[in-house]
Amino acid sequence: MTVLLLLLAHLIADFWLQTDQMVKNKIKHLKKHIFHHLLTTGMVLAIIWGYQYEFQNIIMYFILPLIFIIITHLLIDMLKIKLVDSIKRSPTDHIIRLRYFLLDQVLHAMMIIIACLLFFRMKVAEMTTSLLDLYGTNGLSPFNTFLFISIIYILATSVSGHIVKFIVGSLPSELVNFEGELTLRHQMNDTTEKSQPKMENSFTEEYHYFTYSSPLRSRGKLIGYIERLLVIILTVIGSYSSIAFIIAAKSIARFKQLEDRSWAEYFLLGTLSSIFLGLVLGLAVQGIIK
DSSP states (O other), X not given: OHHHHHHHHHHIIIIISSOHHHHHTTTTTHHHHXXXXXXXXHHHHHHHHHHHHTTOOHIIIIIHHHHHHHHHHHHXXXXXXXXXXXXXXXXXXXXXXXXXXHXXXXXXXXXHHHHHXXXXXXXXXXXXXXXXXXXXXXXXXXXXXXXXXXXXXXIIIIIHHHHHHHHHXXXXXXXXXXXXXXXEEEEEEEEOOTTSOOOEEEEEEEEEEEEEOOOOHHHHHHHHHHHHHHHHHHHHTTOGGGHHHHHHHHXXXXXXXXXXXXXXXXXXXXXXXXXXXXXXXXXXXXXHOO
């Protein structure tokens, strides 16, 4: 329970409470970001301290782990900021950013585990056994199941969204806004003078337009969230073939845009990455919730 609670607190502060503006200018909003972690981690540690240790030894079970987690989080964030700022613009810089993003999250998770080992008297052997039991006959308690599902939900939405964004990189502006091709036909009729026999001449003018609209990133983000959650559900129930309908539905919705090769490759890479992450998380849930 302790590890799951601390991981959930970290994910909430790092992804739900951190706005896009804070991500873009992390140095400027670093104090606010650390305060979010201080708040969520402090609340979780208070729950652990009260529930498991009956509010005894506040220094060992509350103050020291809180200081350790916050300071290590600050140091890791500072390291990541320096590494990201050192990246030179190139066609593959988004892959380097993805590596730093994953490294950042792995280091945070490791610090949480180390805090549990140092301050909550956990042992590596016990933690390993508990992890293996997840896929055994014991499974999780109802409360731990709730924590696990909450973590999976954040991983499937916000965390996976960041990963997919890093994988696909960014589209050129003319492709980001591209909506499709619009054809207008204008029918014009020309009738001769009354003195002449009634004859009607007609011709058609055809105009081709490329239509553009402002990128609605929130809409695309929501579609990605729903897509991965559906993949997880379908994986858990074993309905793998139904995942193909999700891909088909997205392809139909973007049919016009798929005529552009660059956009089609972007769409395919993003969709496959999203489906893959959903499958991985779905298999993890399937292995634990039997």
